Amino acid sequence: MDAARKSASADAGAKDGSVLNRSIMQLLEHVEYRLITGGEDLEAIYRLRYRSYLRSGMCGPIASGMFEDRWDNLPNSYRFGIYCYGELVSTVRLHYITSEHPYSPSVDAYPEILIERLARGESFIDGTRFATDPDSAPAPGVLPFLTLRICMVAYSYFRQTAMFIPIKLEHSAFYSRFFSAKQRTEGKAFPGVVPPLALFEIPGNEENVHRILDRLPFFRSTATEQRLMFGNPAINRLTPLSIVPTAKYYRTAA
DSSP states (O other): OHHHHHHHHHHHHHHHHHHHHHHHHHHHTTEEEEEOOSHHHHHHHHHHHHHHHHHHTSSOOOTTSOOOOTTTTOTTEEEEEEEETTEEEEEEEEEEEOSSOOOSHHHHHOHHHHHHHHHTTOOEEEEEEEEEOGGGOSSTTOHHHHHHHHHHHHHHHHOOSEEEEEEOGGGHHHHHHHHOOEEOSOOBOOTTOSSOBEEEEEEOSHHHHHHHHHHOGGGOOOHHHHHHHHSSOGGGOSSOEEEOOOGGGHHHHO
16 A cells, blocks of 8 residues: 555556646746846846845835845856746756855855855855746746756856755745755844844755656757857856846757
8 A cells, every 4th residue: 555655656656747837847948047247137137136135024125225245246146037928937046156256145144154164175156136026927936947957057057066956945845856955054134134044055966967857858959059158257248148048958958
């Protein structure tokens, strides 16, 4: 009976995964990632951050209606807007941190975790300022996957030791389930937001990354997409760069 129940559960999980994969792959036909440099696009993601954070209690009222901070314009910063059917639906910011460029909000918030490891030569992606507009979601539950796909493209480009994400503890089950994320700190004050955030680490070893990509193939990307996203930080570009997801081309390109 136990074996039958486990088999049924595995079959259901595989079916759910297939449905999710088909749904996201279809949506990617209508998605573009925009590496944001300035102007109206930059204001748009700052306004989206603010609306999302205000609604979820991450921040209080801000007169400008925009949420930005001192880490946005660092030379190792990558700010992305995710557009679906031409509409901005989410945003995320990544910092690539090394011993040469140890600058990011998580380094400042959790130095006891990151400073020593950076000094040993490890490298990390720091993912922050994840914000979505649920009113514009093309389907329920898809925005986290469309947005976090950028993080997996980053791994494929940088091959960093790990990725760190500061999150509210109530979101930890999602990251643990899909990314094998491990909690590294208790919830603590994080710059710019109201609730305490805990630092979670997504291991960058080949076993974990291959498990994620095999389970969720829409996270795959070609070398061209990786270079377009991360070959040059947005801060060094004069105009925004729009990037089309390449998951469906991965097998051909490989």
